[in-house]
Amino acid sequence: MYRLLVPIVLLLALIGVSVLSDKPSPRADLVFINSSDVNTLDPQRMSWMHDLRTARLIYEGLVRNDVLSHGFDIEPAVAESWEISDDAVTYTFHLREDARWSNGEPVTAEDFRYSWRRAMLPDLVSDYAAMFMNIKGAQAFYDWRVEQLEAFGEREFASASERQSASYELWEQTKAQFDETVAMRAPDPHTLIIELEKPIPYFMELCAFAVFMPVYEPLVSQYERPDPESGRLIRRPGWTRGGVLISNGPFQLTRWRMKRDMRLEKNPHYWDRDNIAIDSIDIPSVNDPNAGVLAYQTGAVDWIADVTAPYRGEMVAQKLEYLAEHAEQVEQLKAQGLDQFAIDRQLPPDPRAHTHAVSSFGTYFYNFNCKPYLPDGQPNPFADARVRRAFAMCIDKRAVADQVRRLGEPTARTLIPPGSIGGYTSPEGLPNIGDAKDNAEREEIIARSRRLLEEAGYPQDFVVTLSFNKDAGHDLIAQTIAKSWQKHLGIQTRLDQKEIKIFRDELKDKQYMTARAGWFGDYGDPTTFLDINYSTDGNNDRAYNNPAYDALLDRASVELDPEKRMQLLSEAERILVEEDVPLVPIFHYATIYMFDPHRITGLSTHPRTKQNAFLIDVLGDGKGPEQPRPMHAGADADQENES
Amino acid sequence: MMTLILRRLLALPVILIVVYTITLTLAWAVPGSPIENPEKRPKPEVIEQMKKQYNLDSFPRFYFSYLDSATGFEYLRDKLSGELARERQAAIDEGLPAPHRPVFDFGPSLKYDDKTVNEIIADSLPVSVTLGATAILIALVIGTISGVIGAVKPNSIADLSTLSVAMVGISLPSFVTGTVLLLVFSIWLGWFPVAQWGTLRSIALPAFALSLPFAAYIARLTRMGMIESLGADYIRTARAKGNPERVVLIKHALKNAFLPVLSYLGPATAFAMTGSFVIERVFTVPGMGEHFVSAVQNNDYFLIIGVVLVFSTMLIVFNLVVDILYRWIDPRIA
Numbered sequence: 010m011y012r013l014l015v016p017i018v019l020l021l022a023l024i025g026v027s028v029l030s031d032k033p034s035p036r037a038d039l040v041f042i043n044s045s046d047v048n049t050l051d052p053q054r055m056s057w058m059h060d061l062r063t064a065r066l067i068y069e070g071l072v073r074n075d076v077l078s079h080g081f082d083i084e085p086a087v088a089e090s091w092e093i094s095d096d097a098v099t100y101t102f103h104l105r106e107d108a109r110w111s112n113g114e115p116v117t118a119e120d121f122r123y124s125w126r127r128a129m130l131p132d133l134v135s136d137y138a139a140m141f142m143n144i145k146g147a148q149a150f151y152d153w154r155v156e157q158l159e160a161f162g163e164r165e166f167a168s169a170s171e172r173q174s175a176s177y178e179l180w181e182q183t184k185a186q187f188d189e190t191v192a193m194r195a196p197d198p199h200t201l202i203i204e205l206e207k208p209i210p211y212f213m214e215l216c217a218f219a220v221f222m223p224v225y226e227p228l229v230s231q232y233e234r235p236d237p238e239s240g241r242l243i244r245r246p247g248w249t250r251g252g253v254l255i256s257n258g259p260f261q262l263t264r265w266r267m268k269r270d271m272r273l274e275k276n277p278h279y280w281d282r283d284n285i286a287i288d289s290i291d292i293p294s295v296n297d298p299n300a301g302v303l304a305y306q307t308g309a310v311d312w313i314a315d316v317t318a319p320y321r322g323e324m325v326a327q328k329l330e331y332l333a334e335h336a337e338q339v340e341q342l343k344a345q346g347l348d349q350f351a352i353d354r355q356l357p358p359d360p361r362a363h364t365h366a367v368s369s370f371g372t373y374f375y376n377f378n379c380k381p382y383l384p385d386g387q388p389n390p391f392a393d394a395r396v397r398r399a400f401a402m403c404i405d406k407r408a409v410a411d412q413v414r415r416l417g418e419p420t421a422r423t424l425i426p427p428g429s430i431g432g433y434t435s436p437e438g439l440p441n442i443g444d445a446k447d448n449a450e451r452e453e454i455i456a457r458s459r460r461l462l463e464e465a466g467y468p469q470d471f472v473v474t475l476s477f478n479k480d481a482g483h484d485l486i487a488q489t490i491a492k493s494w495q496k497h498l499g500i501q502t503r504l505d506q507k508e509i510k511i512f513r514d515e516l517k518d519k520q521y522m523t524a525r526a527g528w529f530g531d532y533g534d535p536t537t538f539l540d541i542n543y544s545t546d547g548n549n550d551r552a553y554n555n556p557a558y559d560a561l562l563d564r565a566s567v568e569l570d571p572e573k574r575m576q577l578l579s580e581a582e583r584i585l586v587e588e589d590v591p592l593v594p595i596f597h598y599a600t601i602y603m604f605d606p607h608r609i610t611g612l613s614t615h616p617r618t619k620q621n622a623f624l625i626d627v628l629g630d631g632k633g634p635e636q637p638r639p640m641h642a643g644a645d646a647d648q649e650n651e652s
Numbered sequence: 653m654m655t656l657i658l659r660r661l662l663a664l665p666v667i668l669i670v671v672y673t674i675t676l677t678l679a680w681a682v683p684g685s686p687i688e689n690p691e692k693r694p695k696p697e698v699i700e701q702m703k704k705q706y707n708l709d710s711f712p713r714f715y716f717s718y719l720d721s722a723t724g725f726e727y728l729r730d731k732l733s734g735e736l737a738r739e740r741q742a743a744i745d746e747g748l749p750a751p752h753r754p755v756f757d758f759g760p761s762l763k764y765d766d767k768t769v770n771e772i773i774a775d776s777l778p779v780s781v782t783l784g785a786t787a788i789l790i791a792l793v794i795g796t797i798s799g800v801i802g803a804v805k806p807n808s809i810a811d812l813s814t815l816s817v818a819m820v821g822i823s824l825p826s827f828v829t830g831t832v833l834l835l836v837f838s839i840w841l842g843w844f845p846v847a848q849w850g851t852l853r854s855i856a857l858p859a860f861a862l863s864l865p866f867a868a869y870i871a872r873l874t875r876m877g878m879i880e881s882l883g884a885d886y887i888r889t890a891r892a893k894g895n896p897e898r899v900v901l902i903k904h905a906l907k908n909a910f911l912p913v914l915s916y917l918g919p920a921t922a923f924a925m926t927g928s929f930v931i932e933r934v935f936t937v938p939g940m941g942e943h944f945v946s947a948v949q950n951n952d953y954f955l956i957i958g959v960v961l962v963f964s965t966m967l968i969v970f971n972l973v974v975d976i977l978y979r980w981i982d983p984r985i986a
Contacts, residue, residue: 012981013910016917019973020789027782028852049765112747134702227746231739239704247751249766255748266775267767269849269938293936300936303839303846510684 034264036309037272037291038632039609039625042301044315046268046294050249051229052222053128056136058529061219062314065621066273066290067256068222071102071121071201072213074533076613076621077640080431081533083213087116087223087257088201097208097569098145104199109278110225111261118195120223120257126187127229128220131155132242137220137531143212145192145204153186161240169237176235180242210571211534218532225255259285259623268294286611286626286633305363305603311627312609314620316364316601322415324364325601329417331361348614348640353606363605366417368616369598371529372424372538375404375475375490376516379591380552384520391522394589395465398439399458400473400523401593403497404490407443410596413485420444421594423586424528425538429616433535433575436583439590442497455497462498472501476524478512483525486595516550526550526592533617535578536562542585542592553591558584611638653979660972667968668961672719675960676953680711684951706762708953718957721757758961759954763947769958772943777962779849780939783932784925786859788917791866791924796913798867799874800901803909806879814871821868830861830934849937858935862928866920870913877909884908911982918974922967926959 043059052064065073071088074081088102108116128135129147131154142148161179166172192204205212215221228248236243248254251264251272259281260273271292275285293310295301298317304310316324332339335356342352353362377391377400390396406420422438445451475491477483484506491502507515515521528548530537541548544559561581568574586594600618611624626633685699685708707714720726730736736753743750758769798818802811821829837857838844844857881887882905890904891897929941940959947955 013907015977015981016914017789017792020785020792020921023785024782024789027778027785028855030778046764048763051766054765134705228748231743231746231748231751241705243705245751246760246766246768246771250771253749266938267764267772268942269775269779294938295936296942297933297936300846300934303834304936307838307842307846309845 034272037289038287038627038630039289039312039622040291040293040310041312041314041622042295042304042310043292044317046296047265047271047292050254050262050265051244052219052224053124053133053135055220059314062620062622063271063292064219064222065258065619066260066623067254067258067262067276068219068224069108069258069279070219070222071104071216073217073621074214074617074619076615076617076619077611077624077638079615079640079642081615081617081619083217086217088216097210098205100203100205100212102201102203104201105280106199107280108257109276109280110255110257111276111278112225112255113278114225115198116223116257117198118201119198120226121201122193122195123226123230124223125193125221126184126191127224129187129191130183130242131158133244135220137218140215140218140220143205143207143209143215145206146190148206150187150190153190154183157183158240173237176237176240179240180235207567208569210574211532211536214532214534223257225257228253228255260290268296270294285623286635287623287630288632290622302603311604312612312625313603314600316603321364321601324603325366325416327361328364328366331356331359350606350610350612350614351637351639354610354637358605358607363603365602365604365606366599367602367614367618368419368426368429369529369600369618370426370429370616371527371598371618372421372426372594373486373525373527373596373598374421374424374592374594376521376524376526376551376592377590378519378522378524378552379554380519383522389522390465390467390471393465393467395461396467397590397593398588399461399465399498400494400500401441401590402439402454402458403442403493404593404595405443405493406441406595408493409443409486409489413482413489414596416599416601418596418599421597423582424592424594425530425535425582426597426616429530430533430535432571434579436579436586438586438594442493458498472503474503474505474522476505476507476512476515476521478509478525479506480509487525490595519550519552524550527598529598530617535575535582536565539578539581539585551591553589555584555589558589610636614640653976656975656979657972660968660975664965664968668964669719671960671964672722672957673715675957676711676715676718679948679951679953679956680714682948682951706760714953718759718954721759722957722961724755724757726757727753727755758958761952761955763950763952763955769954772955773940773958773962776938776940776943779937780925780928780941782855783859783862783928783937783939784921784923786855787862787924787928788866788921790860790863791870791920792913792917794863795867795870796874796906796910799871799909800878800906802871802875803878803882803905804901811875815875818868818871821864824864826861826865826928826930827934829864830858830931833857833861834934846936858928858931858937861935862924862931866924869916869920873913873916874906874909877912878905881905881908907981911978914974914978914981918971919967922963922970925966926963 043062045057045059047060047063048057049055049060050063050067052068055061055064069086071086072083073086075084087104087108089105091100091102093100104116104118110116125141127133128138128141129151131151138151142151157179161176164175166175194202196202209215232245232248233242235241249265251262254262256262256276259276259279261276262271263274264270264272273290275282275288279285295304301310301313302316302318305313338356339352342355350365356362377397378389379392380389381392383389410418410420420441420443422441423435425433425435427435440454442451442454445454473494475487477487484504487504491504494500494502516524528538528541539562540546542551542553542558543549543562544554558581561577561584565574565577565581568577585591602612604612608628610626610628612620624638626635626638628635628637703709707717740750754770761767761769761772764772798814802814805811834846834857838846845854887900887905890900926940926944928939929945931937932939932941943955943959947959
């Protein structure tokens with residue numbers, strides 16, 4: 010009889026062992042849910058927003074953005090001060106003496122040379138390698154390395170050991186080649202001199218970008234070694250594990266369990282540690298959007314960085330209702346210049362106030378294929394800019410934003426979200442039926458569109474195909490757009506829903522007529538949006554080619570006067586969204602946050618949507634200054650007001 | 653007994669290599685590339701580079717290089733050539749912990765750059781084992797008891813109600829039962845935490861949700877077995893000897909009726925420990941089931957193979973354990 014109990018005993022033993030091996034740790038001072046699981050903590054290989062957000066917690070670059078300033082000002086970080094030469098190509102950074110790695114070693118100029126060299130190597134396939142090619146000699150170094158690797162692949166070796174020593178030798182040569190060709194010099198441990206190929210007005214913005222943050226050479230180099238087969242540097246994972254990773258930011262990584270959680274503790278050696286108001290951060294991995302909201306409601310989570318639950322539209326609607334109830338007070342506070350989080354903090358507490366729609370540095374748009382012929386060989390009506398303009402004006406963008414998305418997102422007339430880049434003036438953009446003041450204006454826009462179609466010689470005898478991938482509500486948006494076109498232009502439409510991978514391939518091969526798209530900016534300069542329409546750019550899915558547009562971007566890239574440069578770029582965007590219209594901006598994205606405005610402070614409302622979570626202070630936890638940290642004017646305030 | 657164990661253990665690597673070959677072939681045939689970045693498409697030369705680095709451009713090269721590292725040959729070579737010692741020394745010289753090199757290296761994850769498949773499995777397998785083992789334990793207790801109750805008085809109200817509950821347990825998909833349990837016990841009553849893992853309290857609800865279909869199946873197996881053995885001659889004999897009913901039921905009838913349950917327990921435990929994808933999603937349990945699905949979606953070859961191999965090993969091992977128990981509980985079989 011007792012033998013029947015053996016399976017039960019075995020199971021109990023199994024449970025006991027696995028539970029004991031896995032002790033929970035106390036709740037961190039701040040628990041937030043990132044928009045997705047972190048892919049990598051290797052800054053040079055990052056490209057995802059949630060990776061970059063985490064990188065800014067554990068690493069620190071030469072400079073950083075003051076995300077709480079209206080101008081998103083550049084402020085000192087590892088570099089205490091810097092000088093820019095008159096010809097704007099030589100940058101001299103003075104690194105602070107007390108910048109430290111989390112093991113107490115000083116952060117030096119060599120660390121930056123090492124880290125940036127990693128990004129410049131073809132071996133590491135950094136997504137953002139192109140940004141480093143602005144540095145003098147970087148492109149030549151990259152090309153040299155590619156050539157050498159090709160030659161190595163073709164070489165014959167007598168033995169395996171000879172092959173191996175040759176691969177090490179090539180690596181030594183590569184390091185020497187870098188020292189010789191790339192204009193990054195470190196005359197002493199705390200001075201870094203960088204020479205650019207040509208003036209890059211947004212170079213300081215790049216220096217604040219997480220991909221430019223340093224890694225600790227003695228650790229990282231152990232996980233990289235030349236591959237005897239190909240001569241390439243092979244990267245092994247392992248140095249980004251909790252307890253192993255050594256970093257120089259406000260926090261250090263103590264634990265990282267895949268699809269489970271990440272734990273950060275304050276870096277005891279961080280130079281600005283006294284201004285960090287939290288000691289520990291937990292970033293649990295919650296993939297189910299609904300579970301995230303539930304966890305927030307039970308108090309297990311303090312901040313959700315991207316609410317994607319299907320009912321978030323209702324959450325935003327409730328927030329608007331709450332604001333409407335206090336409309337008078339909100340108007341007064343707005344007039345005082347308070348930011349949206351600071352306003353929420355002044356209003357009476359209410360669970361509805363925990364939802365926040367924050368404008369994002371990204372735009373949802375529709376691509377027109379600009380090629381003369383369609384994939385099926387028929388002439389493409391959208392090859393004519395007049396047709397594109399007509400279609401663009403007749404999309405009811407208001408209906409998409411207010412009835413489909415329902416996140417309080419602004420309709421878009423430009424590709425770059427207005428007001429997101431200091432010193433840049435957005436063009437007017439084409440009028441749109443959704444934004445018409447009254448019916449008469451609406452009718453006029455429709456009549457104008459129809460005239461454009463007639464001029465172009467296109468009667469209503471063609472069918473427009475709208476391509477989109479099948480997730481995230483793109484189908485509803487496509488339906489709304491199709492309805493607009495059918496109703497106002499009398500054009501037949503066909504909806505073409507695709508699997509994401511196939512959709513992406515067709516976009517790349519220009520096998521579509523019109524297709525949904527979206528773009529998020531990487532750095533605070535118009536080129537981060539405008540470059541994707543350059544005729545030869547890898548992301549020019551529209552096959553758009555206007556020499557005048559390219560010429561404006563080319564001229565801007567050599568223009569030394571920042572004001573003139575911005576004018577050139579603004580003119581380029583004007584051509585893009587008013588004349589040529591290879592794409593129709595529909596709306597600018599909003600990100601939905603969840604946090605208690607009376608408890609959490611230090612988050613930015615700037616349209617660049619970049620958060621430095623180390624600025625967060627949990628009010629009422631007895632740590633830090635316990636003072637709200639609202640948005641402030643910042644150093645460039647005067648310039649900002651003019652624009 | 654020893655030959656059985658020996659034979660199975662010898663067969664294990666052969667089976668795993670067959671499983672590996674089939675899995676890789678299928679994974680390779682799935683359209684899409686593991687190195688595509690959905691939002692920001694990498695440049696062609698970048699893709700080329702990555703293909704070379706991971707041998708994604710050639711099936712045979714990938715096949716053999718993976719076999720080389722996963723079977724421990726690569727480790728052995730580096731050990732013999734002194735490469736391992738060199739790495740260790742280099743780390744010690746810098747005052748850093750020595751790089752960790754597993755003997756059986758299942759490769760890097762193509763989706764999660766920083767993680768090896770070994771690490772991902774080491775992070776998630778204990779979670780899945782805890783959840784699965786608890787679920788099977790609950791299923792075993794609930795299932796056996798309700799099965800016995802049903803068999804003692806067939807077609808009684810008690811029998812019919814346990815049978816219908818069992819039917820519901822089998823037919824209802826776990827995302828329904830899981831969500832309802834979560835809603836009632838976590839949200840309305842607030843007895844259990846949401847989206848947290850680690851404490852016994854957080855294990856209870858997902859384990860219960862996961863146990864339902866298994867419990868239902870065990871109940872039906874037990875009931876069938878019990879009804880059959882209660883009609884057998886030796887039960888009449890046992891009763892005739894004047895044994896109390898409790899002893900007859902448990903000692904004589906259940907012992908035989910339990911054997912089909914036992915043989916079901918092997919694969920059931922393996923499935924509960926690895927295939928609880930839906931329950932893991934609903935309750936945010938950081939287990940291995942998630943990787944089964946997402947690895948395929950991401951074309952993450954290394955991870956797909958890794959989890960499939962772990963699952964195969966568990967299936968084989970649990971079946972072996974069950975076979976051993978079988979012979980031990982019922983010596984007639986040996």
